[in-house]
Amino acid sequence: MRDSIFRSTDFDDDGFPDNIRILVEKVTIFKSATDPDYPMAQAEDLPEFHDKFSTRTQNYCLSICMCYRWFMSEVIGQSNTPQMNGGGICKRPVKVRVSGWSYVYYSYNTAVVTIRVTKARRCL
Numbered sequence: 001m002r003d004s005i006f007r008s009t010d011f012d013d014d015g016f017p018d019n020i021r022i023l024v025e026k027v028t029i030f031k032s033a034t035d036p037d038y039p040m041a042q043a044e045d046l047p048e049f050h051d052k053f054s055t056r057t058q059n060y061c062l063s064i065c066m067c068y069r070w071f072m073s074e075v076i077g078q079s080n081t082p083q084m085n086g087g088g089i090c091k092r093p094v095k096v097r098v099s100g101w102s103y104v105y106y107s108y109n110t111a112v113v114t115i116r117v118t119k120a121r122r123c124l
Helices: 046-054
Strands: 063-067 077-079 094-099 102-106 110-114
Parallel strands (some): 063 110
Antiparallel strands (some): 077 110, 094 102
16 A cells, blocks of 8 residues: 555645655455444445444554445545544544443544445446
8 A cells, every 4th residue: 555645645734744654554354244343234325334434443543444335425435534523543532422321432533435336337
Protein backbone atom coordinates (compact mmCIF):
# COMPACT_ATOMS: atom_id res chain seq x y z
CA MET A 1 0.00 0.00 0.00
CA ARG A 2 1.45 3.35 -0.98
CA ASP A 3 1.35 6.03 1.64
CA SER A 4 1.98 9.02 -0.64
CA ILE A 5 -1.56 10.35 -0.05
CA PHE A 6 -0.97 10.55 3.69
CA ARG A 7 2.53 12.00 3.30
CA SER A 8 1.12 14.90 1.25
CA THR A 9 -1.92 15.56 3.49
CA ASP A 10 -2.07 18.61 5.75
CA PHE A 11 -3.66 17.10 8.86
CA ASP A 12 -3.15 20.12 11.13
CA ASP A 13 -4.28 22.79 8.60
CA ASP A 14 -1.02 24.77 8.79
CA GLY A 15 -0.72 24.90 4.98
CA PHE A 16 2.06 22.30 4.75
CA PRO A 17 2.02 18.51 4.23
CA ASP A 18 2.68 16.68 7.51
CA ASN A 19 4.71 13.82 5.97
CA ILE A 20 2.89 11.15 8.02
CA ARG A 21 3.85 7.63 7.00
CA ILE A 22 1.36 4.78 6.77
CA LEU A 23 2.51 1.25 7.57
CA VAL A 24 0.16 -1.72 7.21
CA GLU A 25 0.42 -3.70 10.43
CA LYS A 26 -2.33 -6.29 10.05
CA VAL A 27 -4.81 -7.53 7.46
CA THR A 28 -7.98 -9.38 8.52
CA ILE A 29 -9.97 -11.27 5.92
CA PHE A 30 -13.52 -12.40 6.59
CA LYS A 31 -14.35 -15.45 4.50
CA SER A 32 -18.10 -15.04 4.91
CA ALA A 33 -20.74 -12.86 6.56
CA THR A 34 -21.15 -15.56 9.22
CA ASP A 35 -17.62 -15.11 10.62
CA PRO A 36 -17.89 -14.44 14.39
CA ASP A 37 -16.27 -10.99 14.39
CA TYR A 38 -18.22 -9.66 11.38
CA PRO A 39 -21.03 -7.46 12.75
CA MET A 40 -21.66 -5.74 9.40
CA ALA A 41 -23.54 -8.70 7.87
CA GLN A 42 -27.02 -7.25 8.38
CA ALA A 43 -26.17 -3.65 7.40
CA GLU A 44 -28.59 -2.36 4.79
CA ASP A 45 -26.71 0.75 3.66
CA LEU A 46 -23.23 2.22 3.71
CA PRO A 47 -23.74 4.47 6.77
CA GLU A 48 -25.05 1.51 8.80
CA PHE A 49 -22.21 -0.70 7.53
CA HIS A 50 -19.64 1.92 8.58
CA ASP A 51 -21.35 2.40 11.94
CA LYS A 52 -21.26 -1.35 12.67
CA PHE A 53 -17.62 -1.58 11.53
CA SER A 54 -16.75 1.28 13.90
CA THR A 55 -18.09 -0.66 16.89
CA ARG A 56 -15.52 -3.43 16.36
CA THR A 57 -12.49 -3.16 18.61
CA GLN A 58 -9.95 -1.08 16.70
CA ASN A 59 -6.48 -1.19 18.27
CA TYR A 60 -4.80 0.67 15.44
CA CYS A 61 -4.32 4.28 14.41
CA LEU A 62 -6.55 3.75 11.38
CA SER A 63 -8.75 0.83 10.35
CA ILE A 64 -9.99 0.61 6.77
CA CYS A 65 -12.57 -1.94 5.68
CA MET A 66 -12.38 -2.82 1.97
CA CYS A 67 -15.36 -4.84 0.88
CA TYR A 68 -17.29 -5.99 -2.16
CA ARG A 69 -20.80 -5.00 -1.08
CA TRP A 70 -23.45 -3.35 -3.20
CA PHE A 71 -25.35 -0.49 -1.56
CA MET A 72 -28.28 1.50 -2.95
CA SER A 73 -26.41 4.82 -3.02
CA GLU A 74 -23.74 5.83 -5.51
CA VAL A 75 -21.32 6.50 -2.63
CA ILE A 76 -18.48 3.97 -2.48
CA GLY A 77 -16.84 5.02 0.78
CA GLN A 78 -17.36 6.67 4.14
CA SER A 79 -15.20 7.77 7.05
CA ASN A 80 -15.42 9.79 10.20
CA THR A 81 -13.90 13.25 10.20
CA PRO A 82 -12.47 15.19 13.15
CA GLN A 83 -15.01 17.95 12.51
CA MET A 84 -17.91 15.49 13.00
CA ASN A 85 -16.92 14.08 16.35
CA GLY A 86 -13.57 15.30 17.57
CA GLY A 87 -12.04 12.05 16.32
CA GLY A 88 -9.13 11.42 14.06
CA ILE A 89 -6.23 9.15 13.30
CA CYS A 90 -4.91 7.35 16.41
CA LYS A 91 -7.85 8.40 18.61
CA ARG A 92 -8.72 5.65 21.09
CA PRO A 93 -12.25 4.14 21.08
CA VAL A 94 -14.84 6.28 22.88
CA LYS A 95 -17.71 5.01 25.05
CA VAL A 96 -20.94 6.14 23.35
CA ARG A 97 -24.51 5.84 24.66
CA VAL A 98 -26.72 3.99 22.18
CA SER A 99 -29.96 3.91 24.19
CA GLY A 100 -30.96 4.32 27.84
CA TRP A 101 -28.06 3.03 29.91
CA SER A 102 -26.63 0.96 27.06
CA TYR A 103 -23.15 1.92 25.80
CA VAL A 104 -20.76 0.66 23.12
CA TYR A 105 -17.16 1.54 22.35
CA TYR A 106 -16.98 3.39 19.06
CA SER A 107 -13.82 3.91 17.01
CA TYR A 108 -13.71 7.22 15.14
CA ASN A 109 -10.56 6.23 13.26
CA THR A 110 -12.31 4.07 10.67
CA ALA A 111 -13.16 4.15 6.99
CA VAL A 112 -15.07 1.86 4.63
CA VAL A 113 -14.53 1.45 0.89
CA THR A 114 -16.60 -0.83 -1.30
CA ILE A 115 -15.63 -2.14 -4.72
CA ARG A 116 -19.17 -2.79 -5.83
CA VAL A 117 -20.91 -3.70 -9.06
CA THR A 118 -23.44 -1.31 -10.59
CA LYS A 119 -27.16 -2.00 -10.60
CA ALA A 120 -27.05 -2.92 -14.29
CA ARG A 121 -24.24 -5.47 -13.87
CA ARG A 122 -25.78 -6.83 -10.67
CA CYS A 123 -28.94 -7.82 -12.56
CA LEU A 124 -27.05 -9.83 -15.20
